[in-house]
Amino acid sequence: MSATKTDVVIVGSGPSGAAAAKRLTDAGYEAVMLERKAMPRHKPCSGIISPRGHRFLIENFGPLPGETMHEPRYCRGVTFHFPRGGALPMDFDGGPTPHMHRKYCDAWAVKRSGAVLHAATEFLSLEDDGRRVRVRASRNGEPLTYDARYVIGADGPRLAVVKSLYPEYAKSIPWFVVGQKFHAIKECPLDEEYFHFWFDPGLGHYTWSHARDGRQIVGVGFRSGEVFDTKHARVVEHLERRHGVRLGPGEDTEIVTANFGPSLINRYVFGRGNTLITGQAAGFFNMIAEGMSCALHSGAIAGEAAVQAFRYGSDVQTVYREMIQSEVRRTSDQWNPFKVLFGRPHEADFRGALSRLPPGRRRLVWGDIWNFVKLYSSLNWGRQMFCQGALRQFTGRYSPSRWL
Amino acid sequence: MNPSAAEPAADPMAAESLPELPRQQTNPSRWNGAGWAAFATRLRSSGIEISEKRPALAVYATDSGGLACGMPHGVALARSTEQISEIMKAAQKYRVPVTVKGGGLTTEGETVAYGGLLLDMRGMSEVLSVNKAALTVRTQAGIYWHSLAEALRREGLDYLSAPLNMTSSVGGTLQVGGIDVNSPRLGCSADQAVSLKVVTPTGEIKECSETENPELFERVLLGYGQFGIVTEAVMRVRPFTPITMRYFYYSSIVEAMEDLKMLVRGDAADYCGILTIMDKAVNLLVAFDSDGREENFLRTWRKKLRGHGEAGFALRMAVHYALRPWKFQEALYLLSRKNAMQPEFFPYHHMEKGKIVDRTVVFSNAVWKFWGGKKMVIPDLATSEEKFVEAIVRGNEVCRKYFKHYTLYCVAIKLRDGLPRYELSCIPPDARGYAYGCEFEPMLGDREYSRDYLQSFKNEIYDIGADMKTSYYRFGGGMKGYIRRAFGNELVDRHLALKREADPAMVLNPDVIF
Numbered sequence: 001m002s003a004t005k006t007d008v009v010i011v012g013s014g015p016s017g018a019a020a021a022k023r024l025t026d027a028g029y030e031a032v033m034l035e036r037k038a039m040p041r042h043k044p045c046s047g048i049i050s051p052r053g054h055r056f057l058i059e060n061f062g063p064l065p066g067e068t069m070h071e072p073r074y075c076r077g078v079t080f081h082f083p084r085g086g087a088l089p090m091d092f093d094g095g096p097t098p099h100m101h102r103k104y105c106d107a108w109a110v111k112r113s114g115a116v117l118h119a120a121t122e123f124l125s126l127e128d129d130g131r132r133v134r135v136r137a138s139r140n141g142e143p144l145t146y147d148a149r150y151v152i153g154a155d156g157p158r159l160a161v162v163k164s165l166y167p168e169y170a171k172s173i174p175w176f177v178v179g180q181k182f183h184a185i186k187e188c189p190l191d192e193e194y195f196h197f198w199f200d201p202g203l204g205h206y207t208w209s210h211a212r213d214g215r216q217i218v219g220v221g222f223r224s225g226e227v228f229d230t231k232h233a234r235v236v237e238h239l240e241r242r243h244g245v246r247l248g249p250g251e252d253t254e255i256v257t258a259n260f261g262p263s264l265i266n267r268y269v270f271g272r273g274n275t276l277i278t279g280q281a282a283g284f285f286n287m288i289a290e291g292m293s294c295a296l297h298s299g300a301i302a303g304e305a306a307v308q309a310f311r312y313g314s315d316v317q318t319v320y321r322e323m324i325q326s327e328v329r330r331t332s333d334q335w336n337p338f339k340v341l342f343g344r345p346h347e348a349d350f351r352g353a354l355s356r357l358p359p360g361r362r363r364l365v366w367g368d369i370w371n372f373v374k375l376y377s378s379l380n381w382g383r384q385m386f387c388q389g390a391l392r393q394f395t396g397r398y399s400p401s402r403w404l
Numbered sequence: 405m406n407p408s409a410a411e412p413a414a415d416p417m418a419a420e421s422l423p424e425l426p427r428q429q430t431n432p433s434r435w436n437g438a439g440w441a442a443f444a445t446r447l448r449s450s451g452i453e454i455s456e457k458r459p460a461l462a463v464y465a466t467d468s469g470g471l472a473c474g475m476p477h478g479v480a481l482a483r484s485t486e487q488i489s490e491i492m493k494a495a496q497k498y499r500v501p502v503t504v505k506g507g508g509l510t511t512e513g514e515t516v517a518y519g520g521l522l523l524d525m526r527g528m529s530e531v532l533s534v535n536k537a538a539l540t541v542r543t544q545a546g547i548y549w550h551s552l553a554e555a556l557r558r559e560g561l562d563y564l565s566a567p568l569n570m571t572s573s574v575g576g577t578l579q580v581g582g583i584d585v586n587s588p589r590l591g592c593s594a595d596q597a598v599s600l601k602v603v604t605p606t607g608e609i610k611e612c613s614e615t616e617n618p619e620l621f622e623r624v625l626l627g628y629g630q631f632g633i634v635t636e637a638v639m640r641v642r643p644f645t646p647i648t649m650r651y652f653y654y655s656s657i658v659e660a661m662e663d664l665k666m667l668v669r670g671d672a673a674d675y676c677g678i679l680t681i682m683d684k685a686v687n688l689l690v691a692f693d694s695d696g697r698e699e700n701f702l703r704t705w706r707k708k709l710r711g712h713g714e715a716g717f718a719l720r721m722a723v724h725y726a727l728r729p730w731k732f733q734e735a736l737y738l739l740s741r742k743n744a745m746q747p748e749f750f751p752y753h754h755m756e757k758g759k760i761v762d763r764t765v766v767f768s769n770a771v772w773k774f775w776g777g778k779k780m781v782i783p784d785l786a787t788s789e790e791k792f793v794e795a796i797v798r799g800n801e802v803c804r805k806y807f808k809h810y811t812l813y814c815v816a817i818k819l820r821d822g823l824p825r826y827e828l829s830c831i832p833p834d835a836r837g838y839a840y841g842c843e844f845e846p847m848l849g850d851r852e853y854s855r856d857y858l859q860s861f862k863n864e865i866y867d868i869g870a871d872m873k874t875s876y877y878r879f880g881g882g883m884k885g886y887i888r889r890a891f892g893n894e895l896v897d898r899h900l901a902l903k904r905e906a907d908p909a910m911v912l913n914p915d916v917i918f
Contacts, residue, residue: 026431026518027465027473028458059885062429112433301854307473308852311465312778319852326857 003147006032008306009135010115011123012155013039015053015292016279016299018109020152022060023303025114029310031303032146033115034137036122036158040107044180044254046210046217047100048075048195050286050347052330053293054097056300061112068105069098070212072192077348079194081242083202085365088357089194090348096193099212100292125164126151128273150306150316153277154299157259162281165272166404173267174379176205176258179228180219181250183236188216188245199368201375203235206260209245216247221258223378228255260285263294264335265384268328269404276320278302284327287334287346298327321400328398336389428885431472432915435519439498440477443521446494447480452487454478454521464505464522470779471855472513472882476503477520481527482546485601485609485635491523492633492912493607499909504633506546506573511782512881514628514916515576525575528635531555540598541641545575545634553764562644562763564596568813570764575634579627581817581830581877583841585677585689588668588816594625595820601636605907613638619824623902626829628880629913630899631906645693646759647675651749652711654686655720657800659710661793661814664688668816668838672705673697678814681741683800684734685721686812689749691763737809777848781858783865783883784843786817786830787874792840798868799844806861809847816840828891828899828917832875841877880916887917 008024010017013035021031035041047070049057057064074096079089110117121144124136128151135146153161159170190196192211200207206221218239220231232250239245262268262283271277278284279295286294305320333345344351354362376382392398444454455461456478466473477500482488495502501520508515525546532542536559543552549570553563565584567577578600582593590596599613602624610632612621623631654660660678667676667690675691688711692698712720725735754762785795796814803810817839819831831839844865846858862883869876870889879887888896900918904910910918 022431023473025434026475028462028475058428059430062433114434297854297856300856304855305852308778322852323854326854326860330856 003134003145004032005147006030006116007148007310008032008150008152009034009133009146009148010152010154011135011161012153012158012279012281013041013110013117013119014043014106014154014156014279014295015109016156016281016295016302017152017154018106018113018115019056019060019296019299020154020278020303020306021110021113021115023300023307027307027310029307031113031115032148033110033117034121034123034135034146035110035117035119036155037120039110039117039119040103043102043106044256045100045102045292046195046208046219046290047102047105047212048210048290048292049097049100050290050293051092051094051097052347053290053296055094056293056296057109060296060300061109064098064105065108068101068108070101071099071214072211073099074193075099075195075210076193077195079191079196081196081198081200082365082368083200083371085357085361085368088353088365089191090350090353093347093349123155123160123164126161126275128275130273133274149274150309151275152299152302152306153271153275153281154279154295154302156280156295157257159259159281161271161275162269162277165275165277166269169269169404170259173259174261175224176221176260177224177226177228177255178206178219178221178258179232179253179255180217181232181254182212182215182217182252183250184248185211185214185216186246186248188247189243190216190239190245198235198238199372200238201372203238204231205375207235209235209239216245218247218250221260224257228253258285259283261379261381263328263331265381266328266332266388266398266402267404268324268402270321270324271317274316276302276305276316284331286331294327294331297330298324301327321403325397325400329392332388332392332398335385336392337385338389338393430882430885431513432474432518434474435477435501435914437477437519439500440520443494443498443500444478446498447491450490452480452483452490454480461522464508464517464524467505467508467510467513467515468780469511469513469882471511471781471858472516474513474516474518476517476522479522479524482523482525482635483527485603488523488603488633488635489607489609491521491607492603492605495521495911496606496907496909499911501911501914503913504576504629506576507548507569507571509567509569509572509576510878510881511780512878512883514880514913516881518915520911520914523633525573525633529573532636534559534561534641536561539641539643540638542636542638543574545578545637546573548573549577550764556641557644557762560644561641564640564642565590565593566764567593574637574639576629578625578634578637579629581626583815583817583877585675585691585815588676588818588838589671589674591818591820592626594825595818596639597621597625598638598640600624600634600638602632602634604632605909605912622824623906625825626831627825628829628917630903630917631912633912646756646761647691647693647763648695648698648759649675649689649691649749650698651714652688652690652709653714653717654688654711655684655717655724657683657686657796657812658793660686660688661796663709663711664814664816665789665792665840666708667705670705672701676816678812680812681738682810683804683812685717685738685742691760777850779848779853779858780845781848781862782843782845782878783862784830784841784877785865785869785872785874786832786835786839786841786877787872788832788835789816789838789840791832791834791872791874792842795868795872795874796842798872799842799865802861802864802868803844803846805864806857807846809849811845811847812842813845814840814842828887828895830875830877830879832873833891834873839875843877884915884917 077091204220284294309316503517528544529547673690
């Protein structure tokens with residue numbers, strides 16, 4: 001069977017894949033994009049995007065069409081809820097951002113990127129002979145082969161491309177279960193223009209709620225091994241008791257697993273040889289687990305690195321790893337305790353909002369944050385975050401020696 | 405944008421309600437190619453050669469900036485005004501975008517074609533006639549400035565002011581400005597144009613000058629290629645003279661800028677400008693066309709300058725770094741930089757009796773080759789005299805934040821107040837008499853930077869401009885999101901209406917301004 005020959009194969013049709021494809025097709029290279037499902041495909045996601053991500057979408061793909069957004073169409077910012085410190089709302093820098101409808105938003109971005117989309121095509125494995133990469137895939141059970149100069153793995157937490165390069169990697173990192181249910185709203189005093197997040201170790205590692213298309217989403221993330229329904233019911237009960245939120249029964253349950261963590265401790269995975277890993281697959285995750293903006297930017301950088309390698313014959317890994325520094329700094333800075341305490345790494349003014357609280361409440365908030373962070377102590381990230389953060393302060397960058 | 409929004413103004417997702425960030429598609433999507441085949445067939449039937457082969461197209465994938473990439477559907481080499489007229493007539497009919505490229509020295513993708521036809525003007529690069537009595541030259545517009553200078557030299561003549569990199573084309577330069585170290589005396593290159601032969605976006609061939617078709621003349625000059633393709637230009641020239649150069653060194657940007665303003669106001673030198681190595685070594689250069697001017701400068705102005713000669717400055721720097729031994733790397737960098745650059749500024753093989761006999765040697769690639777690398781970003785601010793120092797000081801802070809090594813290049817531009825051509829251009833609306841410009845040039849070298857990093861740097865520089873209500877030189881292409889912030893909706897909309905009238909299919913140089 002003859003292989004489909006192309007310049008670059010991109011695995012995954014999310015934001016990072018679309019951004020990489022945009023850079024490649026702009027420069028005149030062909031990018032074939034493999035998507036496991038039929039398009040447009042559903043994707044469980046809060047749909048929150050940071051101002052940087054919003055700007056990237058518009059600058060690269062044009063004005064957002066109506067169908068790429070849910071109702072309410074925008075999000076003004078984030079509200080943090082602390083067990084003792086109360087609510088702390090923060091607006092995004094530069095105005096509200098859209099509430100993305102991932103099913104249509106991703107399809108729109110892919111279409112605008114100029115990629116050649118091969119939908120319902122699952123990536124299986126790859127072989128890199130140093131000059132070109134042979135990719136094996138399947139469509140409706142039928143085997144397919146692609147022959148490309150470079151492969152970009154942009155398949156998010158599935159890590160299919162990562163696994164084909166590093167079979168042990170997925171077992172070596174902690175995994176989180178993240179689930180959400182949709183509820184009819186009887187009464188909801190939570191401001192629907194904000195994304196709500198709870199710093200409450202009693203609820204979960206990652207607890208959130210926001211409105212979408214007339215219903216309220218209640219979600220919770222936790223370490224693998226616990227039962228979603230129990231955790232979720234506890235959050236719903238908490239919302240009712242603490243905030244007076246009265247909801248109908250949960251429906252349309254969505255559960256995913258997430259490779260949350262590499263950006264906190266600077267343990268990214270960027271690929272090997274002629275294969276680049278990007279987006280969430282590489283480990284990019286912003287604060288409040290907004291992944292779209294760093295997926296877009298890191299994907300674009302993967303595309304830029306490939307273009308650079310094509311044009312100048314440079315080694316694609318070297319170029320990519322040098323270029324990606326800017327995105328690593330952007331993302332890891334958001335988790336870096338030194339930057340959080342003394343800098344302004346986020347796209348909402350956390351310290352500013354905090355400074356407007358009376359001193360007593362401020363102390364309570366810091367105490368609540370400390371209690372919440374302790375929930376993660378079993379992961380042994382604390383020392384790594386501290387050391388990486390300190391090194392960043394001294395050297396101005398995150399050490400590439402920790403990347404895979 | 406959103407058909408369901410009954411009141412767009414109340415919708416925070418409407419484009420016009422997002423004032424803080426430049427939110428506009430600045431990396432354009434590739435044109436869909438509808439009509440290309442018919443367009444190409446028609447041109448070929450008229451004997452116009454178009455190349456659609458990938459290796460030929462790949463040559464045009466990017467510009468000097470190396471950041472914006474795009475591929476045309478085909479490339480045509482400019483041969484004659486009539487040929488270009490044919491191309492534009494067909495482009496209007498089949499709605500095919502036409503991107504015009506001369507030297508391609510843009511940094512924001514203004515000369516990158518995102519589909520459609522790329523018209524390479526370098527096919528029209530002959531000097532047509534020289535009028536020694538009237539001191540004018542008529543030249544085809546695709547000629548590089550250094551070729552023009554060479555042709556003029558044979559006649560004992562010289563150009564007035566040209567851009568710093570002389571591998572730019574005359575036609576391209578006239579449509580964006582063209583700033584030189586003699587712009588404080590002579591204005592920008594665009595102001596040297598006497599008359600132009602232009603192909604309008606609809607394919608008409610028109611001569612224009614300040615007396616003939618003046619509206620077209622004023623729109624095309626500094627028009628960023630929106631209102632026509634310049635195919636021939638008549639420009640003022642002058643008798644050739646060798647020049648003498650003098651350098652004064654400062655360790656404070658503010659002092660150097662203030663001295664520059666003083667020299668400009670007093671018409672103290674024939675050429676003056678500032679080039680720096682970061683904000684550590686600031687070089688104010690002055691040059692003279694005649695001994696008389698130089699003597700007058702030494703008599704009247706030298707003692708008012710706060711800058712030092714080379715020996716004096718070297719001594720001061722030696723003391724400065726001796727007291728700050730931990731900054732030895734910075735000192736070494738300054739020294740290496742000086743050693744690398746000095747031969748370019750004193751090109752002994754082009755000097756006679758202390759005078760530079762060929763200024764194109766200094767003011768061409770010699771300076772540019774020290775900037776950028778494979779990629780280049782040159783954000784800039786153009787201000788009135790009053791805002792100049794503050795803008796530079798703020799811009800300098802941004803440079804320090806992003807890059808270890810960078811250069812600032814500052815010049816003044818003499819204005820002929822009130823000319824319509826200055827609207828929506830690098831000339832700030834509030835400048836009277838003189839405008840001042842500063843380019844912020846990071847030394848990218850061979851390091852690889854992501855576009856996002858470089859873009860963030862540019863945004864921070866341009867944010868200063870938006871905040872201070874100044875203008876820019878490079879506001880097209882990737883930075884077009886700033887145009888409305890800088891100039892306001894009323895002016896931009898007025899120009900958009902003019903553009904729509906002149907170019908109904910909106911095909912000439914799309915994605916540059918509008």
